[in-house]
Amino acid sequence: MQDLSRADLAEQVIPSLQEIQERLGYIPREAITWLADKLHLSEQEIYGVASFYNNFRFTPPGKHHLRICLGTACHVQGGDRLLAATSEKLGIKPGDTTSDGRYSLERVACVGCCALAPAVVLDDVVHGRTTQRSLKRLLDSIDREDRKAKKSEGGSQ
Numbered sequence: 001m002q003d004l005s006r007a008d009l010a011e012q013v014i015p016s017l018q019e020i021q022e023r024l025g026y027i028p029r030e031a032i033t034w035l036a037d038k039l040h041l042s043e044q045e046i047y048g049v050a051s052f053y054n055n056f057r058f059t060p061p062g063k064h065h066l067r068i069c070l071g072t073a074c075h076v077q078g079g080d081r082l083l084a085a086t087s088e089k090l091g092i093k094p095g096d097t098t099s100d101g102r103y104s105l106e107r108v109a110c111v112g113c114c115a116l117a118p119a120v121v122l123d124d125v126v127h128g129r130t131t132q133r134s135l136k137r138l139l140d141s142i143d144r145e146d147r148k149a150k151k152s153e154g155g156s157q
């Protein structure tokens with residue numbers, strides 16, 4: 001084990017964590033073990049860095065990945081209330097995935113369309129000027145499409 005400051009640790013660990021998350025969509029427990037071994041650090045040190053930053057997730061992303069922007073413009077326009085309401089509706093905290101694996105929720109910093117605040121990104125599509133009502137409609141329409149797709153899959157067998 002080395003004696004590193006938090007900043008040195010972060011500098012050493014974050015690029016690898018980013019690469020793992022980019023490839024797998026999350027940071028599995030085995031990856032922390034592997035990285036600790038590779039960098040000659042303890043698993044606690046790796047986990048400490050990963051959990052300090054909000055942008056790492058430890059559960060696989062859901063079928064539908066919902067990111068709610070909490071950058072300054074979106075925060076001012078009610079992004080935090082939108083996140084709280086969505087978190088309650090889905091029954092998960094940011095960074096988690098619903099038990100049925102359908103939705104994952106994440107809070108993100110600016111997604112680059114501040115004029116449309118508050119913004120959410122659902123499955124890589126940006127939705128601007130989002131309200132709790134419009135987000136509910138969006139999630140309801142996703143649910144309907146998924147049910148339709150499931151029904152037609154069942155019918156084609």
Ligand code: FES
Pocket residue numbers: 069070071072073074075109110111112113114115117118119
């Ligand atoms: S702050 Fe949300 S898009 Fe810029």
